[in-house]
Amino acid sequence: MILIIQTQIKLIKEFKQIKKVIRTLKILIFFCVISLIWSCSDAIIPRPYGYYRVDLPAHTYRTIDTLNLPYRFDLPVNALLIDRKSQGEKYWIDIFYPALNASLYCSYKAVNGNLFDLTEDSRRIVYKHSIRADGIGEKVFIHPEKKVYGILYDLSGNTASTLQFMLTDSTQHFFRAALYFNNVPNKDSIVPMAEYVREDVIRMMESFEWKK
Structure with a gap:
């Protein structure tokens, strides 16, 4: 068992x-x-995120000298010039790119012994973007024959504005502009368009003249 x-x-x-x-x-x-x-x-x-492709046309220009403005410059043919006089801002304009949904907001002020304040205000507006900017570059622009002097600011990173500049003759005129894309900033998607507009801005600064 x-x-x-x-x-x-x-x-x-x-x-x-x-x-x-x-x-x-x-x-x-x-x-x-x-x-x-x-x-x-x-x-x-x-795979990385993709973005819509924007076909950018060749750069061609026309001289803007039709409005009662104290300045003139070369404007891209694919951009619209919007006079802001109706908003109570004399000599202020917008340069709108319909295909890019971007605007270059331009303002003008007469200099009355306050050039330092105007330039510092312009610089302060630029450096407000330093919170989100990866970097801010400054390029001095001098055209003594036309009495046009200025600074071009390049802003890198996810900033609301990617480019700004100011121009003056140091005695009578002060002009500044800021580029904004009318959408959520993303440096990867707008870099090609920002570089495209930057070339137009360089042409604008080089062709800029005071009328008075």
Whole structure:
């Protein structure tokens, strides 16, 4: 009787060991199948976000000298000039790019012994963007033959404005402008458009003249 019981216990132990082996084999087979499926499928590669492509036209210009403004300059043919006189701002204009949904907001003030205050106000407005800007570059512009002197500010990063500048003759006139895109700023999506407008701004500064 004792021998029979011992034999049964031994069989039970062997059966449990066999079950463990079978369970282990099932797990190994499962992982082998998963590995085989994974190796046969294409690897998933994360891709960066895409943005709508904007076809930028060639740069062509016309001289703006039709309004009763104390200045003139070359304007891109694909931009609209909006007079803000109706808003009570004499000699203020907007340069709007419909295809880019961007505007260059331009203001003008007469200098009456307050050139330092005007230039410092302009600089202060630029550096308000330093909170979000990766950097702010300054480029001095001098055109003594036309009595046009100024500074071009390049703002990098996710800033509301990517470019601003000011021009003056140091005695009578002061002109400043700021570029804004009418959407949420994202440096990756607007960099090509900002560089495109920057070329127009350079042309604008180089062709700028005072009438009076």
